Amino acid sequence: MAMENDGGTQINEQSVCLCGRIAAMRTSWTENNPGRRFLGCSYYGRPDACDYFKWVDPPLLNPRYKSVMNGLLRNANREADLEKKWQRRVLYHRLLLGILVLAILVQYGLWW
Structure with a gap:
């Protein structure tokens, strides 16, 4: 132990x-x-x-250490937020593309 x-x-x-x-x-x-x-x-x-x-x-007794750690944490959080936004944007565009393809197939009678 x-x-x-x-x-x-x-x-x-x-x-x-x-x-x-x-x-x-x-x-x-x-x-x-x-x-x-x-x-x-x-x-x-x-x-x-x-x-x-x-x-x-x-x-942490040195204020510089706290400052550096907090800066790194903010950057990590910012990057995680950007990644989530990117994933949502990709999902939105895939959904939009799927709806568009489906609409074209239905319009030209290729769906059945």
């Missing part, structure tokens, strides 16, 4: 949350803690989750 250090406290990777389940290792992508790992209830977001939370990584 590996151990992690949160700036002085040893944390067991198999830590148990307040409801008795093994805590899940997660990564924070908030502006204040980009890329910082923490342990939390494995049922986070569900009604039966507990409030267990413990940082694994120490805070």
